[in-house]
Structures are given as structure tokens and as C-alpha cells.
Amino acid sequence: MAYSDACVFPYPSGDTSVRRFAIEARYMGFDSIVCADGGFSGDIFGVRVYRALCVKAKNQNDLVRAIRKSGFRPDIVLAEAGDTSFNRAALSTGGVDILRGIHDAGRRAFDDVCARKAVENFIAVDIDLSAIICRKGVSRQKALESFAEILKFQRKFGFMISISSGASSYINMRSADEIMSICGIFGMEKDEAASALGSVDSIINRQPVVGVISE
Amino acid sequence: MKPLPPTLRDKKRYVLFRIVPHHAIFDGKQVYYAVYEAISSLYGDSGAAELSMAVVFCEGNYAIIRCRRGSEKVLITAALMVNRIKETFCALHPVWTSGTIAALRRRMPEISAPVSERRVIISGKGYVARQRSQEKVDLYKDGIKNQENLYFTTDDMEDTINAANECPDGRI
Numbered sequence: 001m002a003y004s005d006a007c008v009f010p011y012p013s014g015d016t017s018v019r020r021f022a023i024e025a026r027y028m029g030f031d032s033i034v035c036a037d038g039g040f041s042g043d044i045f046g047v048r049v050y051r052a053l054c055v056k057a058k059n060q061n062d063l064v065r066a067i068r069k070s071g072f073r074p075d076i077v078l079a080e081a082g083d084t085s086f087n088r089a090a091l092s093t094g095g096v097d098i099l100r101g102i103h104d105a106g107r108r109a110f111d112d113v114c115a116r117k118a119v120e121n122f123i124a125v126d127i128d129l130s131a132i133i134c135r136k137g138v139s140r141q142k143a144l145e146s147f148a149e150i151l152k153f154q155r156k157f158g159f160m161i162s163i164s165s166g167a168s169s170y171i172n173m174r175s176a177d178e179i180m181s182i183c184g185i186f187g188m189e190k191d192e193a194a195s196a197l198g199s200v201d202s203i204i205n206r207q208p209v210v211g212v213i214s215e
Numbered sequence: 216m217k218p219l220p221p222t223l224r225d226k227k228r229y230v231l232f233r234i235v236p237h238h239a240i241f242d243g244k245q246v247y248y249a250v251y252e253a254i255s256s257l258y259g260d261s262g263a264a265e266l267s268m269a270v271v272f273c274e275g276n277y278a279i280i281r282c283r284r285g286s287e288k289v290l291i292t293a294a295l296m297v298n299r300i301k302e303t304f305c306a307l308h309p310v311w312t313s314g315t316i317a318a319l320r321r322r323m324p325e326i327s328a329p330v331s332e333r334r335v336i337i338s339g340k341g342y343v344a345r346q347r348s349q350e351k352v353d354l355y356k357d358g359i360k361n362q363e364n365l366y367f368t369t370d371d372m373e374d375t376i377n378a379a380n381e382c383p384d385g386r387i
Contacts, residue, residue: 011365019368023350045350133298136256170366171235171306174295178308181292185257 002031003176004200006098006126007052007078007164010035014168021170022047028175034076034164034200041075050200054100056080060089067095076203078126081105084114091117097203098162100126103146110150118159122206124199125150125159129174129182130166147186154192160203161196225267226284231319232294232307234276236366237347238355239305243273249300250280250307254293266290271316277323278307279316287312337365337375344372 005025010018018035022044025033032048035041041051053074057063063086067077079090081102090096091114099118102110102125110125118125127150131143154161163183167173174182180193188196234241241249247270255263266286272279282290294307311322330345335354342354342365352372354365367375 011367015364016366017368017371019370020351020366023368133296140256169304171304172298174306175308178291178295181288182295184288185292 001194001198002048002201003029003194003197004032004034004050004162005030005165005167005173006034006124006162006200007036007054007100007128007166008033008173009037009166009168010039013037016168016170018049019044021167021173022049024170024173028173028178030176032200034078036078050075050204052076052078054078054080055096057086058082059086060093063090063093063096076200081109084109084111087114088117091121091123094121096121096123098124098126100128100164102126102150103128103131103143107146110153112153112157115153115157115159119157122160122203124162124203125154126162126164127183127196128164128166129179130164130172132182132185133165133172133174144186147188151186151188151192160199161192162199162203163193163196226314227281228284228287228312228314229271229316229319230280230282230287230290230294230312231310231322232278232280233310234278235306235308236304236364237276237345237353238364239300239303240275241273241278241300241303241305243270243278245300246270246273246278246280246307249297250290250294253296254290257293257296258289262289272320277310279319284314335372335375 008021010016010021018039021033025047026045032050034050034052036052036054039051041049051074053070055063055066057066063079076097077095078098078100079096081087081099082105087109090099127147132140163179165173176197180190183193254266266282266289268290269281270278271281291309297307299305311319313319330347333344335342335344341357345353347353350368352367352369354367356363
């Protein structure tokens, strides 16, 4: 299974260039990385780099507009989670691949309806480890609680989970094994974490929902 | 208090950690306080007491941390939460676990020779570029230490220099 870091922020958003991220990702046991906000896509030092569009929108119309008006063709579209109605709409909107930032969206932002929509539309829900690594106290506790809830939904409904470091510097990246250890804090098993690390590969290689079988 | 006889003492395990980035050099005390804070914030005071953690060695970019046998995973998970020591952004990556310090010392690479330095200007800001390996280049901003660093590769540096040559004022 190809392990992937589902979201990093390279230079100029962060302090590490895409190539440097690729080198470090190779040392850390990743086969691919998803670079938010542009950059380029392709193979660098044996690591597949995917170009992603990270969208933060207030409502569905803004989300669709932002996806359409992006200046480049992204491999993956990441949508920042909002309230329940926005999340339901985002999970129903075509073009979104990963819903991220769910830990900051509030306690009731993700419910069983969202979980069903994520399964139907083959959209992954992201677990951003920077919320655990870079935060402390109440903020970290809320993030852990949120991730544990998402994990419960995932076990019941079976939607995809992706794991990202959310790193803007290679210092904040963690290796695949380290990520599995960290995910153990909120109750994720090793095989679940391994499956989640491979979800970007599944998103890229998914079959189209509608296709022409024969004429 | 009278020390425990050897038969009653807990078995220990030693974990070798690599500290990144390269320029982050700390003493044992600083590493101890950072890791102890991470353990106590994640597992509480009782968890920290159960670990009986101690930094036994810290040199260059490597640190050896001792813990009670069976609690290595707890120590490693907590150490992964360290993201800054003394206002310097850094991370501890576990390298190896062993029952002896000597075995871990064998795993530590020898300290490499001093790296070459050169000055570059990016976006009008002056940086000192240090070649860390064949591919990696770390850029340190002039002025206050650890103020703003950039982590590039040799290819990025070539692109940067080419862009500077194309730019009329020599700035990127």
C-alpha cells in the first residue's frame, strides 16, 4: 500500500520547498505527498507529489465557485469543514476529495448524514495531526475527542479517513510509523492507520461514478 | 532513603532519538524538560511517574532517553509531541530502542565535517545557505538566531539563482 501525507503546505506558505518535502517524505516512508496551494505535481526523488487546492468557503456556492475559479487543475481538492449544513453540502458537491479541519468545526459538525454522504460520494475525512502535535491543553483534548468520534463513525459507516501532518515545515512531518503511534492515542488501530495513510492513493485511482460501458 | 537492591530494581530501556533540524543543538536538561512536559501533558503526572524517564546522553543531534522496560512506546509517542525546545522549532524522531547505551552509541553516525556556507538573497532578505547533504540546503536568515529559516534543496537553489539572474536588480 502506498502511504501518503494528505496535506502539507510548502514554500511560500511554509518554510520548506516541495522538493525538500519530497526528500524528507522519502526518508519517512511515504510514497506520495499532497501539497496544498499550488506548486507542481509529478515525481520528485521517487516520491509522487500531488497538487491540491485547499478551499475555505462559507457556503456551497462559494465552494463551487472557488473550485471552478482555481488558477490550476488540482489533483486533489481539500475543503475546510464548517457547520453541519456546509459539511453535508460539501460532501454532496462533486469535485471535493477530502474534507479537512473537522476538529475545528464544532462538536456537531459531523453527523451520521455526513458519514453516509462521505461513503456515497467516496470522499475522505481528514485527520490533521498538527492539531495534536502543535496544540496543548483544552484545544488538543477537543481535537482528540473529535478524532475519536470520527473514528467511531468510520467504523460504523466505512467512509475513508485520510491522515495529514498539516506541516508547513519538514520539522512538523512525522514518519508513517510515528503517525501510527500518534493515532493510537485516540484509539486508532495500526491497520486502520495504515489503511488511512493509503487513502490518497485510493482517491487518485478511484473509478469514475458514471462511465460508458459500451455503445 | 536506602536504594533498592539490584534484584528489586526495574529493568530499563534506552531509546535513541534524532533531533531535527540540524542546527538545533540542546543540552540534556533542555531535552529532559521538553519531553517531561510532553509526557505530563499527554499522560498526566501519574503516567510521567510510571515512565521514570531520564535523559542519559545528549550530543549533537542525538539524545538517549531512559525509561522503564515496557513503556518505550509511551515514551516515543510522547516525544513525538515535542515541537519546540527553548523557543526553537524542532522534533524528536525515534531511531532505535535497546537495553544498553553502548548498542545505541554504535547506531549513532559520526559527527560530520563542518558544512560550507554562502550568502544568498531571497525576496530581498539575506540568508546564509548551508549545504547539509548532497541534496539538502538550509537557509538561515541574517540577524537574530532562528528567526526565520528556509529548507530547500540544491535544485531549488539553482532555480533561485537562475531567477535572480533573470531579475534586473539581482533580487528574486
